[in-house]
Amino acid sequence: MFNLIHVLNQFFAGVGGEDKADIPVGIKPGPIGAARGLQEQFGDRARVVATLFFGDNYFHQYPKEALAAALNEARQLQPHVIVAGPAFGSGRYGLACVELCEMFAQALSVPCVTAMHMENPAVGTYRDYHNPKVYLLPTAETAAGMTSALTALAKFACRLGSGANMGSAHDEGYVSRGIRQPVLAQRPGVDRGIDMLLAKCKNEPFLTELPMEAWDQTTPAPAISDLKKATIAVITTSGVVPWGNPDEFRTFRNTYWRKYSIAGVQSMEPGRWEAVHGGYDVSFMNQNPHFGVPLDALRTLEVQRIIAKLHPFYYVVPGNQGAPSVIRRIGQEIANDLLKEGVDASLLVST
Amino acid sequence: MRLELAEFPVNEIILGSENRYRSATLELNQDELLGGLHQDKRIENAKLAVVLPGECARITHIRDIVEPRIKVRGQGQVFPGILGSVTPVGEGRTHRLSGMAVVAAAEYEGTIRAGTAVQRSAILDMWGPGAEISHFSSLIQLVLILRLAKGLAEIDAHTAIQQAEYQLAFQLAKLTTGLKPSAVEVFELGEADPLLPSIVLIQGCLTHSGHPHSNLAYYGLPIRDSLATLVHPNELLDGAMTVDTTRGIGYYPTTWDWQNHPLVMGLYRSHRKQLNFVGMIVERIRFETHHGKEVIAQNTMRMAKALHAEGALVSWLGSGNAFVDVMLTVQACERAGIKTVLVTYEYGGKDGVDSPLLYYVPEANAVISTGSRDRWLELPPPDRAVGPNESIQILTYPGSPLIPAQSSLTLDAREMIIGGVDIWGRGYRTCVAY
Known part of the structure; x- marks a missing residue:
């Protein structure tokens, strides 16, 4: 009772x-x-x-x-x-x-x-x-x-x-809360897999060990009405950071972001920046960091007054193997900072 | 194509004065065995150590693990294209030393600071929580401890390590020539039983086309932008598939894993009893564009169709966007009427509440989970650390710290342990939803 x-x-x-x-x-x-x-x-x-x-x-x-x-x-x-x-x-x-x-x-x-x-x-x-x-x-x-x-x-x-x-x-019999707990099965994965495939081939019932999910859909913010008046920032998941990796980013599973000043910088010179990222071959990025932070193109847009201003910092997190919940939090933190700084739009450069 | 795999179990390894295999004991003369290695200018120093299962020991700087084998009958030799000529293998008789392995533990700094070509090494604990998650902890390990010359380029380092470990393993297996094995297993696909379903193994393989070594080689040739390739499973048993030995990572197979591929072994066990094993498709994955991913998925499905496969066991190796290629392959097969079961590890983050996979297709309705790669692990300090250096670099990024190998470690994922991620369903680990 x-x-x-x-x-x-x-x-x-x-x-x-x-x-x-x-x-x-x-x-x-x-x-x-x-x-x-x-x-x-x-x-x-x-x-x-x-x-x-x-x-x-x-x-x-x-x-x-x-x-x-x-x-x-x-x-x-x-x-x-x-x-x-x-x-x-x-x-x-x-x-x-x-x-x-x-x-x-x-x-x-x-x-x-x-x-x-x-x-x-x-x-x-x-x-x-x-x-x-x-x-x-x-x-x-x-x-x-x-x-x-x-x-x-x-x-x-x-x-x-x-x-x-x-x-x-x-x-x-309850609805899963999406908490995946490690356990030991009765039999090795190979044997379970072969049995599941044989059952499937015979049209017999089987139970998947990992049901499919669906990712969240993101609704984009409304378009900028007048680009000439807009302050534009750059966010990159390429892992391009000042040479020497001053904030000790890891090549995978990072849990924080940083912003680095590009005030007065006209282009991303090789040797001054490096890509810290474990998910792609970074040699081309080190040779030309503009692939991660397209400063040359953005400065041109600024001179041509197509955009009002480039935000004097760019935002970076090496995105490799980031857990979705961590990356979501990082995204929210960067978005809050951009709002606080009066940025109107951001270019998001991924790799 | 019929291959006999003759087993010579090893229960004990003695570093002594002679080289011989007798009554499951391997006696080794270190100087004789390593004499050849010292002529290789890329190798500064080489020595051997024996580490036992259950011993409070940590092996560090692990780049690869290999099982000693030798072909005593049939054409070619093990590791074709590497130890010898490119002669087709998979037929005849091959001797193997079971219950032991050769571990290549090499110190190598690398010339690349980050990215997918950066050198990495893994560790192996032979006792405690680290041992529980790696199948390698149950083998007697003969550790080949290497120090490489400074400044070697990645491909030179790889070649030096690979030649050293394969040559050593070959010499050990050679000690069994003329001796009687304890058991012989026969591997032969033969003719199909028309009453049983035909099953193909689709093995997705992440490779990097632009690297000095692509991550995976077939007969010594790095696989780059390849389309689907049909491989006879017996070729694996003779070492036709080999790996980049500058990158020891828990979610990549070692040479040993390719020699003892659990899905190949499982399908062979069921062959002509419950199913017809029709072969293995090596599918290169991690195409840079979605277009490429779609092409490889369709191309792989076509090959499975050409093999008249009713079902496909789909597995992979690697991480990241290569998984999109895998899922599109599952989708392509299912849409073409080939039933699939996907065997994969899952992510899930520290607490298992993050997304278990990186990409989903509704057709992947039959998945075997081999457990999470992301769970944290606390490793107590070992009594003995075995490796070329007393310090290790667990994380590989520019400026990452060196820590004593003989300390307790907190790992935020399983990939720092060789064999720490069950990529092909060898073990019992899985995850269930709460």
Whole structure:
């Protein structure tokens, strides 16, 4: 027997429909609304000590207040597990469930489980948090799947409540948070590979060990309306740095960026700059560093007044083998610096 | 084409006064074996050391590892185009010394400061957490410790190291001529069983067309902007595929790995039982343009089609954008009706939450993960460091520090350990999603 809190929106808590979507965070002892269904599933294995609810609109208008109020209520009850949803296909509700679970897991170190349809946009948010204490179960798209969703939630909550060491997403049935953990397989990779190929050739079922993903798409910033008035900077992942590598960049997996002055410099003379990068043959770059920082062309554009000004620093990180999360952070830091310096646009030179 | 691989196990190596193989013991006379090497002006100094599995020892400056072999029957000799003429190999009988390897541990500064042609070396711990991740830690290692003359160009350094290690390995294997092996394995593709699916091995190989050595050679010839090439797997067993010995990196195969290619061995084990192994396509990858990547992918698929392959085991070696070539090959094969399984290591960053792969295609729906290359590793200090210098350079960049070989190390990836990345599914490592 363990205690849990069930988190629901105003509608599934039975407080009201869209007309009540503005109500702040509230709590009632014991199960109400859909939480009654959950309690039924538990029988005497677990006790829903309270139902926490919020208006869908309220949560999105006042997320800070909503999270603080929810934390305040939940903290006093010291639950062993928190269940949120199921949110099915509802984006607002789904996001509130994920944000609340993330906050509870962080602040109270309580395992949390939510449930929603795989196409709910909040599934992406859940993945991005990579929080090992938060779990998400797949459901149907609509509340027609309520009973099976509550059954799955109850079963999963009991696993969490038992304090068991939770296994992989595949073994436990939750949606992967994109955390890849090293383990030892039963058999060598070669044997697994040959078996998988034979199964595939016979049209028998097989399970990939590494599901495909998709990269984020970046929306470009709007085009510059008047280039003649624009200050232009250069960002390069080529690894071109002052000769001698003063900031000790590595040839791979760098975790920081630097900017170097090109104020008053008319061209990138060979011997003054070198490429620190492990992913391409740098000899041509050392012979002509303009391939990484095209200063000659940009100075010409400046003289011809095609651009207003070249920013007096260029930005660099040797991009080789950069982990996406690190490079994303570096990109944000460089973008912030460019904004602060009043740069309008940047040429991004990769190799 | 039938090759018999005769096994001579080695349980002990003694540096003594004679050169002989007897009762799984290899007794070696260092002066005699290395006498030839000292005539090579590119080599300043050469000596041998024996390091045992489980010993609290770290081998440093590793450039390559090779298994001693010799052909005793059939045409040609091992390492054709390097130790001897370009004579086709893969037939007859070849002796191998198993349970041991020759490690080339060479000090070489290099003339190139950075980039893909920069010299690199790796380490091998024979005990502890470092040993757990490298298959080489289970072999008795005969370390050939080399100091090269100063100022050698990369290709001269490579040739000197490679000749030294291959010649030494050859001399060791030669000690078994006329002796009776403990076991003989037969490798023969023969005729296909029409009831079994035909499977091809597609081996993507990152090479650099502009380097003095391209990273990989076939009969001693560096492979550059090559299109798909059909190689008989037996050729590998006789040393037709060799590597750049100035770059010892955990995600590149050593000569030993090519001689003992686990996917080739696995397909041979299943050959004519569950499948027909129809051969290996060596696919050069890391074309500089997407156009090039598309061409090599289609070209490789065409060759697999010409071999009537129903399925392809696809693997690769290297890192970075070469993986795009690999994924486009998977896509091209799948679209042409050839079923694929991709065998690859994954990235994932320190905590396993970064992207496991660099490029995705929806057709790659069957992937074997051989574990992450990015996880950090803490290595305790060894009692003994074996190598040409007491200091090592773990990172290779202009101005990177030298650290004592006998210190504890924090590695931010597995590639500094030779064999530290399981490129071809030899081991049991994998990753699962949480």
